[in-house]
Amino acid sequence: MNEAGIDTVAPAEGWRRLPLYRWWRMRLVGSVDHAAVIAEIVEDSGWSPRYAFMILMSAGIAVLGLLLSSPAVVIGAMLISPLMSPILGLGFSLTLFDFAEMRRSLTALVIGSVIAVLFTALVVLASPLKAPTAEILARTRPNLFDLLVALFAALAGTFSIIRGKGATITGVAIATALMPPLAVVGFGLATWNLPVLGGAFALFLTNFVTIALSATIMARFYGFGHRMTAQQTWMHSAVLLLVFVAMAIPLGISLSRIAREAYTATQVRSFLTDRYGARARVTQLDIDFDADPIVVRGVVIAPRAAVQAAGNVRAGLAEKIGRPVNLQLDQVALDPGTSALDAQKVELAKAQEAQQAEAQSRSVARLVGLAAGISPDDVVIDRDHQKAIAHDAPLPGAELSTYRAIEQRAQALADGWSVEIVPPLGDLPLIRFADGADTLDGPAKDAAAVSIWAARRWHIAALAVPGLPEQVPAHPSLVERRALAIKAMLDAASIRAVPGRGGGGAYRLQPSQPMD
Numbered sequence: 121m122n123e124a125g126i127d128t129v130a131p132a133e134g135w136r137r138l139p140l141y142r143w144w145r146m147r148l149v150g151s152v153d154h155a156a157v158i159a160e161i162v163e164d165s166g167w168s169p170r171y172a173f174m175i176l177m178s179a180g181i182a183v184l185g186l187l188l189s190s191p192a193v194v195i196g197a198m199l200i201s202p203l204m205s206p207i208l209g210l211g212f213s214l215t216l217f218d219f220a221e222m223r224r225s226l227t228a229l230v231i232g233s234v235i236a237v238l239f240t241a242l243v244v245l246a247s248p249l250k251a252p253t254a255e256i257l258a259r260t261r262p263n264l265f266d267l268l269v270a271l272f273a274a275l276a277g278t279f280s281i282i283r284g285k286g287a288t289i290t291g292v293a294i295a296t297a298l299m300p301p302l303a304v305v306g307f308g309l310a311t312w313n314l315p316v317l318g319g320a321f322a323l324f325l326t327n328f329v330t331i332a333l334s335a336t337i338m339a340r341f342y343g344f345g346h347r348m349t350a351q352q353t354w355m356h357s358a359v360l361l362l363v364f365v366a367m368a369i370p371l372g373i374s375l376s377r378i379a380r381e382a383y384t385a386t387q388v389r390s391f392l393t394d395r396y397g398a399r400a401r402v403t404q405l406d407i408d409f410d411a412d413p414i415v416v417r418g419v420v421i422a423p424r425a426a427v428q429a430a431g432n433v434r435a436g437l438a439e440k441i442g443r444p445v446n447l448q449l450d451q452v453a454l455d456p457g458t459s460a461l462d463a464q465k466v467e468l469a470k471a472q473e474a475q476q477a478e479a480q481s482r483s484v485a486r487l488v489g490l491a492a493g494i495s496p497d498d499v500v501i502d503r504d505h506q507k508a509i510a511h512d513a514p515l516p517g518a519e520l521s522t523y524r525a526i527e528q529r530a531q532a533l534a535d536g537w538s539v540e541i542v543p544p545l546g547d548l549p550l551i552r553f554a555d556g557a558d559t560l561d562g563p564a565k566d567a568a569a570v571s572i573w574a575a576r577r578w579h580i581a582a583l584a585v586p587g588l589p590e591q592v593p594a595h596p597s598l599v600e601r602r603a604l605a606i607k608a609m610l611d612a613a614s615i616r617a618v619p620g621r622g623g624g625g626a627y628r629l630q631p632s633q634p635m636d
Contacts (some may be wrong), residue, residue: 154344157282158212162221165209167228172235174202179236182303183243189253194300201299203232204277207328211278211335215344233302233324240306250311250515250522251529252490259304260319260490262326270327274334282342298327311515313493381409384441388416391440392449395433396422406479413444417478424453448478484508484534491530492541507538514544521549521570542577551606551627558601560609568606571629572613582632583610584620602627 178201185193209225212218244250301324308317385407392402400422408415416437434447481501485508489496493513500509512523523543531539549567551560560568575583588603589596596604606627607617618632 158216158344161205161209161212161281165205165221165225165228167224167231171202171205171228171232174200175232175235176239178202178299179239179303179306180243182299183240183306186253186255186300186303186307187244187247187249189255191255194255197299197303203229203298206232207298207331208278208281208335211332212339212344214332214336215339236299236302237306237309240303241310244307244310245517248522248525249529250518251526252307252313252316253529254533255300256304256307256316257487257490259301259323260316262319262323266323267326267330270330271334274331275338277331278335278338282338298324298331301327311493311518312513313490315490315493315495381407384409384414387441388418388437391437392418392420392433395428395436396420396426399423400426404479408482411446413446415446415448417448419450419452421452427451427453478503484537484539487533488530488539488541491526491533505538506536507540508534509540509542511542512544519549520546520574521566524570524573540577543574545578548574548583548629551629553602553626556598558598558605560605565609568609568629572610572615575615575629575631576613578631580615580631582616582618584630584632585610585617586620586627586629588617588619590619 178197180197181200182194182197185191185195185197206225206229209221210229213222213225301320304320305317305324308314308320385405388407389402389405392405393400396402400420403419403421405416405418408417428451430447430449430451433449434445437447438445481503482496485496485499485501488499488508488510492499492510493515494510498510502508512526515522520543523541527539527541530541531537548571551564551567551571553564554561571583574580585603585606587599588607589600592604593600606629610617616632620630620632
């Protein structure tokens with residue numbers, strides 16, 4: 121106090137006298153060996169041969185687990201991934217204003233990520249499995265739960281590092297949210313499937329930003345960088361603020377979109393409930409936010425007197441949410457009394473069945489579109505026959521067997537539906553016979569089966585078989601016997617075989633006649 125009774129202690133010194141601040145400094149900050157933690161992080165956050173080797177091993181395991189759709193194998197990749205070290209280095213460097221360490225950590229992270237993406241792309245190109253699996257598709261649309269996973273992993277990982285137990289916890293906590301999305305980015309790059317690539321990269325970027333910011337905040341909480349040095353001017357503070365803002369932009373955009381969609385869904389349900397009255401019930405409400413305008417599908421069960429014109433409801437809903445809307449609403453009218461109960465149940469069952477069929481067809485279109493590398497809007501859906509047809513986008517280095525495998529994988533995922541993926545036009549595979557053999561072994565049968573599959577997808581009714589005689593001679597030559605063996609497979613598949621040129625150890629079928 122001065123003579124006028126005014127406290128002359130600087131504000132920064134005044135709040136340091138508070139009991140809570142003293143407790144924080146003594147019990148939390150004072151219990152941490154800051155120098156040892158920083159030394160450990162600096163030692164592990166940079167580039168090294170061990171780091172590069174573990175990146176390759178983790179990426180290889182991750183992409184194989186994704187291609188096999190095996191969660192256990194993917195978890196194995198999470199356990200050995202070293203990506204947590206440069207991310208922690210980045211988070212602590214932001215707290216300490218250590219720009220040299222920031223560059224070092226970012227360099228290791230960027231190079232490691234690029235290596236992981238390129239290595240996984242090479243594995244996918246060399247693999248016969250190029251169809252998106254359930255594990256791959258699960259990492260193409262980041263959502264709020266993915267953000268929470270990254271947040272909890274970052275807080276747990278940073279805490280364990282600071283408290284001296286990071287060797288057993290942080291590898292699992294941090295890597296969980298990063299290596300699998302990077303492997304999916306490599307898959308999308310290898311197959312040139314832009315929806316998969318973009319979705320996985322968005323998930324990686326969102327999780328990376330969340331982890332880095334969370335590590336920075338946790339480090340600040342434990343007193344790292346608390347005492348400013350004379351060299352840390354206001355320009356350093358401005359740079360740190362800009363870094364925070366730049367890293368928070370992708371996260372803010374993602375969270376904002378999630379919040380808007382959740383708020384819009386609440387508005388839609390509230391509007392329909394108010395519009396049809398307290399005795400009405402809104403069921404099976406589904407909103408497609410990717411459509412333009414957005415598509416709202418649902419079923420309203422209400423008394424017959426409350427049934428309204430669909431146009432009026434759509435106009436009111438558009439006014440309520442403040443944007444155009446495509447309303448697809450099934451209104452189930454309930455008559456008073458019990459005499460019409462059975463009819464009402466049938467009507468309700470039909471409405472629910474139609475709604476479920478619509479939702480299932482959209483799901484199948486999205487799944488097949490991702491598998492074929494095209495937009496779901498380009499997938500032809502025959503709901504009556506539960507059939508989906510897509511013309512596959514060309515894949516670099518892919519053979520016809522690759523497209524057939526993609527169709528089989530999509531067929532397995534689209535339960536109860538028939539999936540047809542039409543491959544780009546190209547040469548049919550060679551059918552090779554063993555020396556002196558005139559029967560089809562396993563690889564030869566597979567090549568013939570791929571030729572038959574491609575002919576059906578291209579609507580080809582006849583295939584020219586090299587060496588096939590017009591009439592079967594009494595003593596056919598080896599070339600003719602081989603051609604006749606191929607003809608037998610075509611006959612079984614109801615595809616006409618006609619004579620073609622050539623023949624020998626390898627046979628390549630040629631389209632002869634398109635189907636009507």
